[in-house]
Amino acid sequence: MFCLVDCNSFYASCEQVFRPDLRNKPVVVLSNNDCFIVARSAQAKAMGIGDLQTIFEIKSWMQQQQVTIFSSNYSLYGDLSARVMETLRLFSSQVEIYSIDEMFLYLDDTSDSRASDSMNHYGHQIKNTILKHTAMPVSVGIAPTKTLAKLANRAAKTIAKCQGVCVLDTAEKWDWMKKRTPVNKIWGISSRFSARLAELNIYTALELANADPKYIRRYFNICVERIVEELNGRACLSLEEIPAVKKQIYCSRSFANKSTHLPSILNAVSLYVARACEKLRAQQSFCRSLQVLLYSANYESSYHSRHQVIQLPYPCDDTRLISNIARTAIQHLFKPGVAYIKAGVGLLDLSAKKQQQLDMFHSGQSAKTDQLMAVVDRINSTHGKNSIYIAAEGVHKKWAMRQAYRSPSYTSRWSELPEIVC
Ligand SMILES: [Mg+2]
Structure with a gap:
């Protein structure tokens, strides 16, 4: 299940x-x-x-x-999400982190007699343990396929009687739920697909489940055919326990206020490069090219959105090198007098760090750089984000986005730990 x-x-x-x-x-x-x-x-x-x-x-x-x-x-949400995920691992060794707030677990129903009642009990146990360990309220949906588990979760959330847990383990139960679920609420059915399904007089999950899978495959694609199979209790989607490696990494943000000030924009871009490179190193990839983007506040202007793609001298994950190249690109894109609202960088053409094509004319990234970047990442993960950063980011980040109502980073910054007065 x-x-x-x-x-x-x-x-x-x-x-x-x-x-x-x-x-x-x-x-x-x-x-x-x-x-x-x-x-x-x-x-x-x-x-x-x-x-x-x-x-x-x-x-x-x-x-x-x-x-x-x-x-x-x-930083608070990421840390609390990791705590919820950690608690969930107590209940199954087979888990898939689907998003920051969703996780699939595989419950082995052959190992013990988990009939409907005991599955329901187990679901409540998961829900209560997470609440006890992390104070996070969750909903639990259990069913024989991932698509039906999504439906069960929807029932757990929307039907008060479920009290946060729903087990759809028989055709009768899942038909009941499918009848009450519009197609656009099914996992994997986009609004474009639901409009096309309406042309075929298919409005509910039950109507889609009753459609001929082969016809659906011809009219849509194999993914929608799999949804039909999954809605009928035949599992086509398995757990993806190893997260997919990203093929591109982007970091872009709006400034707190419009900016005509080149040094501030350069600082911002250096920070975005640092963030993107951190993610690049975390998934043990190198990048070969870089995209730099700059948006002006004037939507009518031909300068509204400008970008440049640059080939790096060799595949790398070196924040310093990539930041220097990004800064040069911004200097080319920047036009004095134009007010800018947003900038961004994209690391493209990623490949596994361990499988690099050697270059006859360049020895590539040095072992010293590898060590330095590893130390930077370790310091920042141990002592909190931005404990160490390249000077190009600047010290006073006045351009940083507005966060007038930000709560303390209770769990990830020493200076913001919750205080208890006794
Ligand atoms: Mg949610």
Whole structure:
């Protein structure tokens, strides 16, 4: 059986973990630069606050209604996610981290007599243990395929009687749920596909499950055919225990304010390179080329979006080298007098560090650079992000994005540990 564990309103719940006074209260979390609402607690949803609503539209109304607003705090969310995942490993050795707040587990149903009742009991045990260890509320869906486990999780979340756990282990139960699920709520069915399914008079998951898989394959593709099979309890998707290696790594952000100041933009780009290179090293890849992007605030201007792709002298993961090249590119793209709002970098043409084609004319990245980068990463992971950084990033990051409502990084920064007064 597949089990999908999904954290409820994850970002909002993370903010409530160290603020018990805010539990069962309306809480919203904003996107980067404090622009849109990207997460809402159940109480905020019940008040009618919409997803992706812009903050300036409803800020004063939310303050009147005593809704607590947070800027996004990804170091907190990443750390709490790792704790939830760690706890889940107590329940199964076969796990797939699907996203920051979702994990699939494989529960071996042949090893013991896990009938429906005991599966349900096991689901509650998972839910309660995570709540006890991490204070994170989760929903648990259990079913014979990953697609049905997603449906079970939806039931666990939306049907009060389930109390956060739903087991869909018989055709009767999953048909009941499929009848009540519109096709656009099925995992893997995009809005474009659901519009095309409507042309075939297929509106619910049950109608899709009853369609001829071969016909669906001809009309759509093999992925939709697999969804039909999975909806009928025939598992086609297996657990992906090893996360796929990224083929490109991008880091781009908006500035707090429009900027005409080249040195600030250069600092920002150096920081983005450092972040992207950290991820590159974490997955043990080298990159061969680099894309640098710069966006102006003037949408009508031909300078609105400019970019350049540069071939690196040799495949590498050296923050210093890539940062220097990115800075030179920005100097070419920058036009004095134009106000810029956003910059970014992309590391492209990635390959495994261990399988490099040797170059007759260049010895490639030195062992000394390897060691230096490893030390930088170790210091930053032990002592907190940005404990050590290249000087090109600048010391005072005035261009950094707006985070007016950021909570402390309770678990990942020594200076922001929660304090208890006795
Ligand atoms: Mg979630």
